Amino acid sequence: MARTKADRNGQENIMTPEQITLIQQSFSKVAPMSEQAAVLFYDRLFEVAPSVRAMFPEDMTEQRKKLMGMLAAVVGGLSNLETILPAASALAKRHVAYGAKAEHYPVVGATLLWTLEKGLGQAWTPELATAWTDAYGVLSGYMISEAYGAQAQAAE
Template sequence: MNHDTITLVQRSFKDVVPIADMVGETFYARLFETHPEVRPMFAEDIRPQAKKLVQMLAMVVNGLHRLPAIQSEVAALARRHREYGVAEAHYPVVGEALILTLEHHLGDAFTQQIKDAWIEAFTTLSDVMIDAMHEPPRAVGGHA
């Protein structure tokens, strides 16, 4: 990911921050609408998870310029998701819902260039997460 891509994602995310709660809820509405099979993986009240999603997005987006430093956090997130039943096939589904959500909330400001930047950023991060999912589970107590 180059500097321009990171800048486009970070600048566009600033427009998401004031409407973060709506963005999180829209994301899950889109996800469940397009892929109802994932709905049972989540609690009935999606609002707490929607807040967590936007908080995690903020952490990742703000850390894109120092990607190697956040990769361990992103990998740990993937390992936790594996425990919840998330599979490799879910990542493109999530990416699709994310892009649809951003298009919806950012409107005309979500240009093709910004969309491409978000797709590249999501692909980069999902690759890290997928790799981490395939790591063997870590033993309790730090012993391998």
């Protein structure tokens, strides 16, 4: 099972192998349409959180590629989270320099789930939604803790 550090209640966050498989299979359907998925994601993010638009470049081409590359790396590393945690920590700390705050993470997570639901259509099931929600919760909790300390994660 994939694990990360203990969460705010001292419990280890665990993703089941079945959840990891669901996520990896669903992402394999999203990857071929990665450009469209990234456009959909950022359009939605800027719609629901217009204040974050200023954190991004005018030309989003490279940013969209970075998003999809990061998602591919995370999805590929879910079976062995320890391999992706150093990169997640570095990414979290870079985001602080860009002006990201802990309270942005839930908005980004909701936007990611919305994008996946739109992109996957009928393949988006309650089980898949739970798997992606759990994966995002594990990773974002770790990143918030790395970037802002344990107090920020507890406030999440």
